[in-house]
Amino acid sequence: MVKEFTRFCETAALPDGSKRAKKINGSMVLVVHTKGKLYAVSNVCSHQDKFLHAGRVRNCKITCPLHGAQFDLATGNATCLPATKPIPTYEVRVVDDWIEVAV
Secondary structure, X not given: OOOOEEEEEEHHHOOOOEEEEEEEOOEEEEEEEEOOEEEEEEOEOOOOOOEOOXXXXXXXEEEOOOOOOEEEOOXXXXXXXXXXXXXXXXXXXXXXXXXXXXX
């Protein structure tokens, strides 16, 4: 199956150390730019369906601002309770100075 990528934002709008959330094809997507790498994950915590975009990013993990659950940005795996289920991850690429996500 061919993956269909959707434009997320221009690369200049997401400098290193920042993150941005957007709805793509019915899914809430969070793109994080950290340490020179882009990650795309669900913007919804698997613990209680709360948004992750206000969470702190450190060591390639995002922390849910509500209860402190942590998720690995590369794999989506829950790395800290209270979350036990992973969050979806999405393929991300840069084309013509645009960040694109396959959802």
